[in-house]
Amino acid sequence: MAAPIDFYFDFSSPFGYLASERIDEIGKRHGRAVTWRPFLLGATFKIVGTAPLLDYPMKGEYSKHDMMRSARLLGVLFRLPSVFPTSSLSACRIFYWLADTRPDLAKPFASAIYRRYFADDKPIEPAEQAIEIAASLGLDRAAVSAALQDPAVKARLKSEVDQGIARGVFGSPFVFIDGEPFWGSDRLDQIERWLETGGW
């Protein structure tokens, strides 16, 4: 089987959410697993010199319109959260803890976080909110709470973020297919085509 697709995203990213609702089925159609890699986009802002999307005059207004229109086109339920953007540190840490201890629950947890935030307009921080979502998947609250404070889990997230930056990830979603980088949910068609053809 071909190498997995790497799927980087920030839990606070609308376009990351849209891609998360489609990327696994795209991979599946082409015999590819998809490795989900939540990271902290804020860590790249200083390096790249960018800011949160909605902070930009004109571009921010357009982007709101564009994300809603793109969601409708993809058939994905989407609302711009009333509190936006959000920190996603707890969600990221829980995700990587699950990826290492209960890998079967890592993606369901990530999807539950994304849908809670972008479809239900409910908060994913502070930590209690993310813990609640983990509990809804049957996980033990105390164990999740402990994981959030575990230096090894913190280090795992930091390493993922550093590795993403080293690979050139500066936006969300950001996908690699055999090393080929694709930025943006508007590259899903190109991603599908790249998988079909092996590149052009």
Next chain:
Amino acid sequence: MAAPIDFYFDFSSPFGYLASERIDEIGKRHGRAVTWRPFLLGATFKIVGTAPLLDYPMKGEYSKHDMMRSARLLGVLFRLPSVFPTSSLSACRIFYWLADTRPDLAKPFASAIYRRYFADDKPIEPAEQAIEIAASLGLDRAAVSAALQDPAVKARLKSEVDQGIARGVFGSPFVFIDGEPFWGSDRLDQIERWLETGGW
């Protein structure tokens, strides 16, 4: 016939060039004329708080790769010019002068400018370069030269730029279909679909 599509672009914009090679045929398939409106993207940088694309670490490198890959996918000949970005003031002025006096030559002139810069890697500034291209379309050099200094032509360009900004144009290409805004050559598929369906 339905209202024309408005197509805003900057002559120094790779993605504007890519869109310019496809937008008229897209319009034609759906019975729409396309009004080309070159403008000066630099005028929006201060308002939006953005900078030329390649000035951004990480994002700039990715964008170079992305524009070449997107050009190959669209089947458009493209090279990143050795001197990039460029001013395009002369090209813009000549374009609007033609739009008002020789409208049949305005788009051919714009395409010739774009291809010279992005396919042939030749300069489009200073003014002599843009005049040369106008001359290659059979225009009188002295008349073109005079137009470049004409206060009415200068005012026409300024008015187009101001109007674009007032309508929310902050990037290139930027397209309006019956008031609906689309930013980026990666929205050509959405543009086509919008024209087909009247929106979604």
